[in-house]
Amino acid sequence: MKAMKNTKNNRQKNSKQNTYRAPKQGGRSGARMKGNSPKQNAPKSVQKPKKQKNVAPADTSHTQNIQWFPGHMTKTKRQIERDLKLVDAVAEILDARIPLSSRNPDIAALTAGKPRVILLNKCDMADKRMTRKWVDALSSDKVRAIPVDCRSGRGVEQFVPALSELLSDKIEGYRKKGMLNPTMRVMIVGIPNVGKSTFINRISKKNKAQSADRPGVTRGNQWFTVSKGFEMLDTPGVLWPKFDDQTVGERLAFTGAIKDNIMDIELLAIRLLDLLKELKTPEFIERYSLDDDDLALPTYELLAVIAKHRGMLISGGEPDTGRAAATVLDEFRAAKLGRITLESP
Numbered sequence: 001m002k003a004m005k006n007t008k009n010n011r012q013k014n015s016k017q018n019t020y021r022a023p024k025q026g027g028r029s030g031a032r033m034k035g036n037s038p039k040q041n042a043p044k045s046v047q048k049p050k051k052q053k054n055v056a057p058a059d060t061s062h063t064q065n066i067q068w069f070p071g072h073m074t075k076t077k078r079q080i081e082r083d084l085k086l087v088d089a090v091a092e093i094l095d096a097r098i099p100l101s102s103r104n105p106d107i108a109a110l111t112a113g114k115p116r117v118i119l120l121n122k123c124d125m126a127d128k129r130m131t132r133k134w135v136d137a138l139s140s141d142k143v144r145a146i147p148v149d150c151r152s153g154r155g156v157e158q159f160v161p162a163l164s165e166l167l168s169d170k171i172e173g174y175r176k177k178g179m180l181n182p183t184m185r186v187m188i189v190g191i192p193n194v195g196k197s198t199f200i201n202r203i204s205k206k207n208k209a210q211s212a213d214r215p216g217v218t219r220g221n222q223w224f225t226v227s228k229g230f231e232m233l234d235t236p237g238v239l240w241p242k243f244d245d246q247t248v249g250e251r252l253a254f255t256g257a258i259k260d261n262i263m264d265i266e267l268l269a270i271r272l273l274d275l276l277k278e279l280k281t282p283e284f285i286e287r288y289s290l291d292d293d294d295l296a297l298p299t300y301e302l303l304a305v306i307a308k309h310r311g312m313l314i315s316g317g318e319p320d321t322g323r324a325a326a327t328v329l330d331e332f333r334a335a336k337l338g339r340i341t342l343e344s345p
């Protein structure tokens with residue numbers, strides 16, 4: 001097991017000018033993924049795929065165990081709890097490919113009482129039809145869900161109108177009391193890598209709001225002006241202490257929310273291939289030149305076939321399955337294997 005890369009729990013600037021980098025959680029965190037070697041883990045069974053297009057079926061072959069040891073979770077939870085009193089709403093960023101697994105249940109519970117805008121980010125990589133289903137499933141009286149692609153900016157313009165609508169009664173209440181231009185404050189929450197910095201860079205117009213007039217605000221907190229009358233408070237991205245369901249850890253790893261260097265990537269790629277060979281997206285089939293016989297192979301053999309088809313060989317002509325595993329994971333994360341949603345509502 002390698003230790004998880006240390007990340008600072010304070011605000012950092014990107015190397016790019018004028019871009020904001022969210023504070024990341026996990027200074028003393030570690031994780032480990034237990035599992036036998038791929039060849040010892042030949043799939044016993046593969047569940048029948050669901051009929052939905054580009055939604056990965058659940059799969060229970062190849063057991064493995066991912067454990068986390070986040071160092072600052074308690075401190076961050078306390079900080080969020082305290083700062084919640086200062087905000088009118090919560091903006092929760094989820095990964096549109098894994099809306100369930102990318103939701104920190106502790107933070108969701110902590111912020112449950114507040115009106116909420118859910119941003120289904122990275123929707124450019126998720127299955128369109130499934131994203132629409134998720135928007136419907138997540139929306140309610142006190143919740144607005146909107147699909148966004150923060151990298152291109154698509155959908156981000158819906159954020160302020162959604163927030164205004166959500167808080168319209170409150171804004172109206174202030175106006176009735178004679179406060180003509182009340183400032184609404186929103187706390188942004190999300191796990192590491194979900195796209196918080198990218199969103200903030202899109203929405204914040206690069207302005208850090210003045211915090212001098214806010215006694216009680218945690219030192220080091222950052223407020224951003226979103227638009228006239230709206231300010232946003234950032235919080236560190238946090239994962240949770242342990243995954244009750246190991247598939248959650250695995251899906252986070254597929255999407256890159258958990259770094260590769262802490263786990264057996266061949267095993268991880270095989271788990272992903274278990275799903276991909278059921279989904280059979282045209283991009284996956286074409287990219288690796290696969291036919292029905294290849295897809296019928298045990299998954300660890302399929303990985304070797306992919307290595308061969310891509311010319312990834314080690315000395316002696318053996319397939320370089322390690323390199324093929326890294327390639328499959330990279331190409332899934334870059335949506336080169338199709339727009340895929342791994343969870344259905």
Ligand code: G4P
Pocket residue numbers: 021022024121122123124125148149150151152190191192193194195196197198199237
């Ligand atoms: P964080 O603050 O929540 O930790 O996440 P951050 O914004 O740093 O985003 C993590 C990665 O996800 C970045 O890629 C970012 O570009 C990418 N990303 C964010 N939003 C979207 C989106 O809507 N669609 C897609 N396709 N990608 C998105 P990176 O490769 O780590 O960095 P970079 O080289 O792109 O800067």
